[in-house]
Amino acid sequence: MLTPRQGFPALLTLCLTLCAALLAPTTALAAPRTAVRNPVVFVHGYNADPGVWGSLREDLRADGYADAQLFSWGYDTHRSVNEVLAGQLGAYVDQVRRQTGAAKVDIVGHSFGSLVSRWYVKYGGGTAAVAHWVSLGGPNHGTSTAWACALWDQACRDMTPGSYVVKNLAAGDETPGAVAYATFWSDCDEVVNPDDSVPLAGAVNVAVGCLKHNDLLGDDATSAGVRAFLAS
Template identity: 85%
Template structure:
């Protein structure tokens, strides 16, 4: 049993503890980890709306909408003569808006060729930190022959095309850019499946997923986000 004096001392001690200032180290949060804005490049016959799931996952990881950008473009045009130059201008604008020295690029399917040409031949090695390809026909796909007679982008995706040969020549992953690919062994669009991986990249098999399913697959998303943090 506490005496009245002991009770008073205990109460005063409790009050002083609650009123004591929080140490500066505990009160001050550490600086946020530096990260690059992300530029998404969709695939053939698609639009920026395909990135909804991955954008949501990145927002859950702490990215702001002001750090996530989607490059929209006419997918029936030439990779090397038109689209890679337009992507270069878009990336320059993203860097100007954000003040970032470099961006990360995530491309799906045909967007992988557009963004690779920009990195390799359009000055992108100085502006891109991480480059990711989801189901990209990086060495061409035989399914593109179905529309190659009338569509330039399809011709660019055929095995042995001018674009495919030049991207494969010399170093497939040039510069200080970090490269990653994610590929499925059940891809109905990219044929053969081995077209996706690149020499010098982190090449990750995702199992049996359809071509567009990589866009919403949780494990693939986790792999992409871990790579962007590397």
């Protein structure tokens, strides 16, 4: 039997133990949850390189992305979309997923990169590996300016209106699978002609106003729209 001197410390210890047990679940429930972000794979356009993504990468880092979540794919922009480039992009996406442990990635493409990444998503198994797909000024239904280099360049031929690539990407569902699609297009685009070649049926299509083709890469409002879409 405990004496009064012994009983008080024992009772105090019991009370503290019970209080800790009762408070623990409340503390756990109140703890903030960390948002889960997919790695982002950037796909640049014709005659460009991964360096074009500097501004958007900085904005994503400011939003909390780590460098280890941002990947800029570099490739030979004079090769065939369907025969070469889409398969190479698929292999790169698989590498990113293995490296990060992510089930899916988000893809942001500019210009010609939109066709390469769309072919991968639609015909290369990308619907199972891509969560969000974004096109900045992509010639999704072809551009007449590509005729200027189509005679000697396969990528230019792929971008011409009515090409094998353009026709097959437009066939059936333009935005297949459970992927979320968005396009951002300008009514002053000097490269994509006509301007409304960019929007896709089934996508979130955002008109950004009067911007030059490459200005889409550094425009603050466009960046904000892309980041909001990736977070949706």
